[in-house]
Amino acid sequence: xxxxxxxxxxxxxxxxxxxxxxxxxxxxxxxxxxxxxxxxxxxxxxxxxxxxxxxxxxxxxxxxxxxxxxxxxxxxxxxxxxxxxxxxxxxxxxxxxxxxxxxxxxxxxxxxxxxxxxxxxxxxxxxxxxxxxxxxxxxxxxxxxxxxxxxxxxxxxxxxxxxxxxxxxxxxxxxxxxxxxxxxxxxxxxxxxxxxxxxxxxxxxxxxxxxxxxxxxxxxxxxxxxxxxxxxxxxxxxxxxxxxxxxx
Numbered sequence: 624x625x626x627x628x629x630x631x632x633x634x635x636x637x638x639x640x641x642x643x644x645x646x647x648x649x650x651x652x653x654x655x656x657x658x659x660x661x662x663x664x665x666x667x668x669x670x671x672x673x674x675x676x677x678x679x680x681x682x683x684x685x686x687x688x689x690x691x692x693x694x695x696x697x698x699x700x701x702x703x704x705x706x707x708x709x710x711x712x713x714x715x716x717x718x719x720x721x722x723x724x725x726x727x728x729x730x731x732x733x734x735x736x737x738x739x740x741x742x743x744x745x746x747x748x749x750x751x752x753x754x755x756x757x758x759x760x761x762x763x764x765x766x767x768x769x770x771x772x773x774x775x776x777x778x779x780x781x782x783x784x785x786x787x788x789x790x791x792x793x794x795x796x797x798x799x800x801x802x803x804x805x806x807x808x809x810x811x812x813x814x815x816x817x818x819x820x821x822x823x824x825x826x827x828x829x830x831x832x833x834x835x836x837x838x839x840x841x842x843x844x845x846x847x848x849x850x851x852x853x854x855x856x857x858x859x860x861x862x863x864x865x866x867x868x869x870x871x
Contacts, residue, residue, distance in 0.1 A: 643670070753782075753795045753819035757849060757871045760818070760842060763800040767808045775849075776802040777840040778856075781832050782817060792830050793821045796838070820851075820871060828867035829853055838866070845870070 645653070645666065653669035656676075660668055764771055779796040787793050799815045800808050823830050832838065837856035842849045849871050857863035 751817050753817040756796070756798070756818040756820045756851075758818075759798060759816055760800070760849065760871075763808075763813070763816075764803055767800065767803065767813065769803040769806070769808070771803050771842075771844055773804050773844060775800060775804075775842045777842060777851075779818075779838050779840060780835050781838065784830070784833065786825075787821060790825050791822050792825055793819050794823055794829060794832065795819050798840070820869060823869060827869070829869055832866065842871075 643649075643666070650666075653666050653673070656672045657664040657666075657669040660672060760775060760777065764775060777798050778801050779798040781794070782797050783795040785793050785795075796818055797815045798818045800813050802808060820829070837860065839854045839856060839862045841852040841854070843852065851869050851871055853866035853868070854862040855864050855866060
């Protein structure tokens with residue numbers, strides 16, 4: 624059943640004539656309207672003009688309201704489309720990152736399978752001064768006659784840890800370069816050296832390493848530097864659980 628939406632009317636609408644009291648304020652308002660009319664105008668003319676203006680305002684207000692709603696809906700639709708597009712791009716980047724990480728893991732697994740793990744002898748590090756890890760890494764790649772465009776794989780073992788400041792530590796590793804961009808380094812060009820990763824936050828997972836268990840470092844080329852992704856080696860000498868990352 625349709626509801627009755629008509630407005631309830633008060634008294635006086637059945638009359639054919641209306642007496643209107645011209646209070647000072649009402650008179651001033653009607654006079655201001657009469658100034659917009661041509662010729663000699665009466666209060667009734669001004670009142671008719673007021674009714675016309677009110678109806679016109681009512682009509683325009685209704686049209687403007689619909690237009691505003693349509694504009695708002697269009698803006699919301701556009702905003703929703705932009706958000707969906709950004710989410711799609713982010714999802715694509717996440718998928719690419721996952722694939723990149725899977726590729727890195729496959730790479731270091733392949734290197735671990737082909738590298739001579741039995742020949743990775745750790746020389747005595749006593750009385751040897753470590754060099755910075757980045758200096759060692761870039762020097763080792765250069766000595767091997769290679770150039771890293773994507774990543775270098777380093778196999779290492781923990782040697783020592785020292786406090787740089789109250790919140791920073793330095794980690795000494797016996798490190799050996801085993802592959803660059805998926806190409807194994809010739810054994811004659813690869814030999815372990817003592818390298819130091821400095822300025823590691825004391826709360827970082829790398830700072831808690833104190834085991835001779837081998838560690839693989841996947842060193843990605845990022846801008847003008849490197850980001851090292853550290854992995855424990857499992858019992859078979861292959862990359863296992865991730866430890867953390869460090870920019871060097």
